[in-house]
Amino acid sequence: MKDLIEIHNLTKVYRSFKGAREVTALDGISLSVQKGEFIGVMGPSGSGKTTLLNILSGVDTPTGGSIHIEGRNIAEMKKDELALFRRKRTGYIFQDFNLLDSLTLKENIALPLILDRKPPGQIEQRVEELMQFFGIAELADKFQYHVSGGQRQRVAAARALAPDPAVCFADEPTGNLDSKSSAGVMDMLTQMNEQKDCTILMVTHDAFAASYCKRIIFIQDGQIAAQIQRAGDRKVFFDKILEVQSVLGGDSR
Numbered sequence: 001m002k003d004l005i006e007i008h009n010l011t012k013v014y015r016s017f018k019g020a021r022e023v024t025a026l027d028g029i030s031l032s033v034q035k036g037e038f039i040g041v042m043g044p045s046g047s048g049k050t051t052l053l054n055i056l057s058g059v060d061t062p063t064g065g066s067i068h069i070e071g072r073n074i075a076e077m078k079k080d081e082l083a084l085f086r087r088k089r090t091g092y093i094f095q096d097f098n099l100l101d102s103l104t105l106k107e108n109i110a111l112p113l114i115l116d117r118k119p120p121g122q123i124e125q126r127v128e129e130l131m132q133f134f135g136i137a138e139l140a141d142k143f144q145y146h147v148s149g150g151q152r153q154r155v156a157a158a159r160a161l162a163p164d165p166a167v168c169f170a171d172e173p174t175g176n177l178d179s180k181s182s183a184g185v186m187d188m189l190t191q192m193n194e195q196k197d198c199t200i201l202m203v204t205h206d207a208f209a210a211s212y213c214k215r216i217i218f219i220q221d222g223q224i225a226a227q228i229q230r231a232g233d234r235k236v237f238f239d240k241i242l243e244v245q246s247v248l249g250g251d252s253r
């Protein structure tokens, strides 16, 4: 089977600015992701996780290397082409939800489909289906400040999934949540992965959240330092993650 995402020798150098030194944030990352995977990216603060996510999601551009998603090299796309690709083929779940205050929750979920000029009937049907799937149908006409953090993250996940993207990127999706809500959000991401066949790549500091993934990539100094694959029980995988973090040392959060 062909890989969904193929990253080859990816580098990112932040050029010196006003006397600051040059920083090599990514130093030759190569990685293949297959359709249906649920991958966690972990590593110490400053190791390059956000840089990697920003480049994969088309927010930032690499200095070198290639990133093929569904066979297309996003590193070579023109600005407009990349914007369209991002909107149609990728979803994004943020730590702070990024929902719009002035729209109802239902309208927030519909937004990518409206921007894509889908027919109203099709939008209605898709939003309804996603709200049922995420158990938030009764919140349709509320605004984000009326609901809990866990519910906001469900809305954000529904919005990410709305265009039926090839891959969903999640940036510390449990970062602003208490432990109970975190478990709920991780169950939700697992359902997205297993029942909607959504490929997920998630950056997290949290070993508990990471233990829901099927594979973890550990980044250190802009390079892949280790990879582990889940085989069976989540609790066993959680212990394995802590073990790798302690072996790699440094700021393991």
Ligand SMILES: Nc1ncnc2c1ncn2[C@@H]1O[C@H](COP(=O)(O)OP(=O)(O)OP(=O)(O)O)[C@@H](O)[C@H]1O
Pocket: 014, 023, 024, 025, 043, 044, 045, 046, 047, 048, 049, 050, 051, 052
């Ligand atoms: N815009 C920028 N300009 C210059 N250097 C940057 C920029 N963004 C990130 N860096 C540097 O690149 C390196 C990697 O940063 P990055 O934010 O990707 O790490 P991270 O693993 O996501 O960290 P954290 O866990 O703290 O969010 C760090 O040394 C950081 O200081």
